[in-house]
Amino acid sequence: MRQLALDALDQLTLGATLLANGGGGDPFIAKLMVEQAIIDNGPIEIVGLEDLPDDAMIATVAVIGAPTVIIEKIPSGREFIEAVRALESYLGRKLDAIIPVEVGGMNTLVPLAVASEIGIPCVDADGMRRAFPQIEMTTFTLGGISASPMSLADEKGNKLAFETISNQVSEKLARGSAMMLGLTNALASYPMTVAQAKDAAIPGSLTYCHEVGGLLHAVQSHEEGAWERFLDFTEGVIIFEGKIIDLDRRTTTGFARGTVVVEAFADPSRTLQIEIQNELLLAVEDGRPVVTPPDLICMLDHETSEPITTEALAYGQRVRVLGIPCAEGWKRDGMLDIVGPAAFGYDADYTPLKG
Known part of the structure; x- marks a missing residue:
């Protein structure tokens, strides 16, 4: 066990x-x-999961919605507690711990705040070790764990809980409900025992996230050898450097969708096109997929190495694009059905990232 402090x-x-x-x-x-x-x-x-009894009950709590809406509709905080309480009421028992559904963006930190407010631990594990846009896109689904029963809550006090026959249906119902409730809501889902999580979760995700943050901070501080240490730890690759010359971004069907095009500094005839569905999902150069899901595409400001979110992308930005291999926990039967290119509607084969 350990503790997360302000420092x-x-x-x-x-x-x-x-x-x-x-x-x-x-x-x-x-x-x-x-x-x-x-x-x-x-x-x-x-x-860690090993610190809890196998019959302990855990669940995820997260923001559901479009990032472009979240920056305008700031959560109150209480809706996350209410979502957890609604799920507990439906289950007929209290949760013993909170587990992040993903270690990427707000949903890395929201579970920590909720666990603190409720007075229970947060588990050092998750279901993605990155961010994905849809509820079913988790290693929990790969492990046969149902996302439901789940609960949704908004900042006004509206709450609902429901069960579904599949995690894909859970995504449709939750997304549709979120669209009617303002497109940024609290979601509590994936109730599971620790024994189930040991088989399906990606362990050590919060620790990994913290270590990656430290290595990236060293890059930003221009420490000698920092880029090499960062790329070695993440097994990442710098795939492109250039400026944004075209950007199409819209909020539709409950997601922020779009395309961003980057022109290379060294050779303006080279361009990289990246498809967006909340996250940067597919990178294509000259008609050839360069990075495909579930591998990660991360875009950094070229001068400061600050990660750029999709809602902050702008014409003329100078960027560095990284590719990082997905977590080992994804590499099991059924992965491509859930998070491969076809799962997002892309006509492309999964191409494992090579250094």
Whole structure:
């Protein structure tokens, strides 16, 4: 067991912003929620799955909606507690811990704040080790764990809980409900025992996120050898450097969707096209897929190495684009059905990232 104190929060937030692949919502608001929770309640208890009994009940809590809406409709914080309470009421029992659904963006930090406010630990594991736009896109689904029963809550006090026959249906119902409730809501889902999570979760995700944040901070501080250490740890590759010359972005069907085109500094005839669905999902150069899901596409400001979220993309930005391999926890039968290119409607084969 360990504890998360204020002095570790900046590093964790930076890692979460990078691993969000441009999506997941800007973590700044969630960081403020965690800061206040630590000030009010003290350091937040972080536990490994091995620290909890196998029959302990855990669940995820997260923001659902479009990042472009989240920056305009700031969460109150209470809706996340209400979503958890609604799920507990439906289950007929209290949760023993909170587990992040993803370590990317706001949904890395929101579970920490909620766990602190409720007075239970947060688990050092997740279901993605990145951010994905849809509820079913988790290693929990790969492990046969149902996303439901689940609950949804908004800032006005509206709450609903429901069960579905598949995680794909859970996504449709939750997304449709979120669209009617303002397109940024609190979601509590994937109730599971620790024994189930040990088989399906990606362990050590919060620790990984914190370490990545530290390595990226060293890059931003221009420490000698920092890029080499960062790329070695993440097994990442710098795939493109250039400026944004075209950007199409819209909020539709409950997501921020679009395309961003980057022109190479060294050779203006080279361009990289990246497709967006909340996250940066597919990178194509000269008709050839360069990075495909579930591998990560991360876009950094070329001068400051600050991760850029999809809602902050702008014409003329100078950027560095990274590719990072997905977590080993994804590499099991059924992965491509859930998070491969075809799962997003792209006519492309999965091409494992090579250094």
